[in-house]
Amino acid sequence: MILNCEIERFISEDLGANDISCTLVPETKINAIIFAKEDCVVAGIEVAQKIMEYFGIQTHTELVDGDEIKAGDTIFKISGNSVAVLRAERLVLNFLGHLTGIATLTRKYVKIVRQYSDTKVAGTRKTTPGIRKFEKLAIIAGGGDPHRFDLSDAIMIKDNHINAMGLENAIISAKKLAGFTQKIEVEVETAEDAIIATRMGVDIIMFDNMLPGQVIHTLEELKREGLRDDVIIEVSGGINLDNISEYAKTGVDVISVGSLVHRSQWTDVSLEFVETDT
Structure with a gap:
């Protein structure tokens, strides 16, 4: 519109x-x-x-x-x-x-991802100021998921949040402030943090800048702890047309790609x- x-x-x-x-x-x-x-x-x-x-x-x-x-x-x-x-x-x-x-x-x-899985291909907030909604709708037209249209759509705890207040404190604070319709997503770089965040009841975990092998290892750790089915797994960072097939094979739920717009x-x-x- x-x-x-x-x-x-x-x-x-x-x-x-x-x-x-x-x-x-x-x-x-x-x-x-x-x-x-x-x-x-x-x-x-x-x-x-x-x-x-x-x-x-x-x-x-x-x-x-x-x-x-x-x-x-x-x-x-x-x-x-x-x-x-x-x-x-x-x-x-x-x-x-x-x-x-x-x-x-x-x-x-x-089309590349569909050769291997039903994993969603999502956008990011790396969009052109003033016309984000149109760019997000174009991602939908291409068969992708828009991800968040703005910061109010979901609560995302990123590395700078964690650096400022710690992972557990950030999650506790987000859960206190979240509306009942808002999901909480946490960006993690290690299997240990993924396990902590999942046990604390977050909705989505983003594996940030992990190589496919690291993604597989972290998923295996979550399965070993009986936690894999309790959380949506997203992977993001450094993903392009040349390597997205490797991420599609890992078993994650969402692959977010900023270059859908800026590239x-x-x-x-x-x-x-x-x-x-x-």
Whole structure:
């Protein structure tokens, strides 16, 4: 969902105070298409649609977020005032290109993992300020899990929390402050801390920057203590397309990957005027 106030903020940034370039063309009704120039998993359909509707542009698409399309496929058929289309063009293409790039990369990760397990591929909070919710929705479109949308979604105890107050004190404090709907997640680097955190009743444990062999060892220690089924296990840190298959084989429940957003490449999408409705 995109709000009108968000659209207006984006438009203000792009148009500025003296838009001459878009007003050079005569105002007339035109038809156009938006199409992909490479194979991809499309995302940002609703956002793009709402932006164009704000400008009074009529849109038609048969696609939904998550659809796989080929180079040359049409994403939108549109019609409207020529100046309005030019003003909406860059904003629409920026969102489609960026979000489709995230969805496409996420799908690659998910397909690799599915060869070995049902482990979830999740995002992180390493997102672009101001447009996180759109990037998270693109991860969902690619088949991934968004993880936390913000700090209020769950309580995560990270290394700096532990350094500041100790593992056990941090967990005790989190359990006192947590609402009944909030899960508590703890980041650990050793099997010993994983066992302590699980015994204290946390919901999720994140193995931080562990190699696959270390992950397997820690899981075995939890099984030996009869604790493995009491907690969701997440692994994160240094995971990429080259090594995610090794983590998928370990038996963890979630693999979180920050690069779903910050290493994704924009998909090449374009808008062209056409003579008649295509």
